[in-house]
Amino acid sequence: MQVLKRWRVVCENGCEGKNCPDCDKAHKAVFSKTTYCGILTAPKGPFAACHSKLDPQAHFDDCVFDMCASNGDGKVLCDSVAAYAYNCHMVGVDVKNWRTPSFCPMKCPANSHYEVCAESCAASCPGLTDIVQCPTGCTEGCECDIGFLFNGQTCVKESECGCYENGKTYKPGEVVYEEGCDNKCTCDPATGLLCKKHSCPPNTECMVKKGIRECYNTDPCKDANCRVQEKCLIKKGEAVCVPKYTGTCWAWGDPHYHTFDGYNFDFQGTCKYVISKTCGNVDGLVPFSVTERNDNRGNTAVSYVREVDVLVHGFKITMRKNQVGRVTVDGELLNLPVQLGDGEVSVSQRGPSAVLETNFGLIVTYDWNWNLVIKLPSSYFGSVCGLCGNFNGNRGDELQNPAGKAVSSVTEWGKSWQTPDQDKDHPCWDTCQKKLSYL
Structure with a gap:
């Protein structure tokens, strides 16, 4: 019986066979500069303080390889450098100011700023951590500015925080009705969700329409708010405003x-x-x-x-x-x-x-x-x-x-009622020699 042997080529970075990227010396030289991956190993660069705790060579080699494989993708560069910055933080060295307006800038939403070790829930709206699971540690990212709190999506003033009750989020001033409309609850950012006993007025009924539970008129047209020259028709149980003429x-x-x-x-x-x-x-x-x-x-x-x-x-x-x-x-x-x-x-x-x-x-x-x-x-x-x-x-x-x-x-x-965009090639006028007549 004949035994066939198969050989495979494995690159040092784990890539196999003919798919291994070919990075020539010229490209390696460019990606090794301090304006690229060289920022990791620069003796006087922002990461110098971390070199004694965490050798940057492996991160540098991976960065150069990834830049070659991605044809110099800027996002790949920033992700590679950010990975080393995070690992430095994990060994006790916080690398600051490696991001600049011209090198991997991180844009933060309104009312927030960049931090190398950001804790997203450190300054959050009251009650948010009861319904949102926040990370236990910190990570590179954006933190709310002083005077603003994180509402789960953006940084807002405390008065705009809303309410967080029973696993749900309510906007400031939002009114909701519980099952049967027996309780009417209003979101007050200062005190939370306030609920009071409630009953629907005469000729109304507690119903859910378009996902909103409320006391609606038994005659849908009374809630329709049709315009002056519209009339209300009921189609499939819903009020519809249609023109009169x-x-x-x-x-x-x-x-x-x-x-x-x-x-x-x-x-x-x-x-x-x-x-x-x-x-x-x-x-x-x-x-x-x-x-x-x-x-x-x-x-x-x-x-x-x-x-x-x-x-x-x-x-x-x-x-x-x-x-x-x-x-x-x-x-x-x-x-x-x-x-x-x-x-x-x-x-x-x-x-x-x-x-x-x-x-x-x-x-x-x-x-x-x-x-x-x-x-x-x-x-x-x-x-x-x-x-x-x-x-x-x-x-x-x-x-x-x-x-x-x-x-x-x-x-x-x-x-x-002339429009601004008149035809300059054809002069026009608003009058003529003939006497105008109108009724």
């Missing part, structure tokens, strides 16, 4: 305007204007902006819509005259249809027009020629501004500038 604003022809509140006017400006955007109380609403740029078409007495910009959900969608079947999204010209985000915005062609639709009900239609229509749900009642008006149900107060002050004429109103 849809407002429509349009600009067409030379151009004629019609606001959400039904105010009709003519305006012949040829600049770029805010047609509608969110303003005022927009809590819970998706912000958006629609601007239009007008131009002349042979007759300087009239103007027409030639470009529409819609800014919504972080996208800029531009619809331009004569670019039928296409729109520009964030500077890129695309063929329709277009889907943006996770169903947040879609643009398609319907007949002769581009139709932009959002997931919250805003619809912008432009026929690539002169007709612009904006439809907006009444959830935005009183929360928009621009040449489409304020959508507050009163057609008599539409002429307001961006500061919310009334102006005396349509021309002044239109001029006040």
Whole structure:
């Protein structure tokens, strides 16, 4: 029987066979300098005091080998040096100031600083050590500055510590209800979690909704806080606020305007204007902006819509005259249809027009020629501004500038809604020789 012998090559650092890194003399020379691994063995370096207690040669050799294997990775260098610093600490020598702004700096979060021997729980919020197991010794890292305490994640003022009870963490001022809402507990950082007897008011019931136990109205709509022109519907036991109606604003022809509140006017400006955007109380609403740029078409007495910009959900969608079947999204010209985000915005062609639709009900239609229509749900009642008006149900107060002050004429109103990014290559104006008329 023939016996086959297999040989294997083992590097001195434990690497086997052909995978052993090849570190030439030139690279070894570089990584041996004091700006790299040589900091460990430098006679007058920050680790000199540790040399008599712990020979740095083995750490130095490992450091050079690891630097070669990682192609000079800075993190590998810092980890190698930090390992020797920690071992020095274990033999009774604390090496300080080996980290500098240019050599392995350690960035600490706000209200903390670097320590070679940091004890993360030394200055911690009262009660934290009852629910968090802290290391018994110290380690290189960050400690809270004087006047700040560790809350398990960051360093905060004592008044921001929160409460730690029964293995749970509560924010300052947080209110929680125990099973059945029989007890109402409030977190007071100074005294801990304070609990008092409690009972739910009439027409309410102790329930858990979205992970929160509380006394909720038996009629979910009473807790819905719908906006002024919204109504509440109950779907699958949950209150849902929906708009009562849809407002429509349009600009067409030379151009004629019609606001959400039904105010009709003519305006012949040829600049770029805010047609509608969110303003005022927009809590819970998706912000958006629609601007239009007008131009002349042979007759300087009239103007027409030639470009529409819609800014919504972080996208800029531009619809331009004569670019039928296409729109520009964030500077890129695309063929329709277009889907943006996770169903947040879609643009398609319907007949002769581009139709932009959002997931919250805003619809912008432009026929690539002169007709612009904006439809907006009444959830935005009183929360928009621009040449489409304020959508507050009163057609008599539409002429307001961006500061919310009334102006005396349509021309002044239109001029006040000019955007800063006007086309420098095409001078524009807000008036014409033809007498303006408005209703």
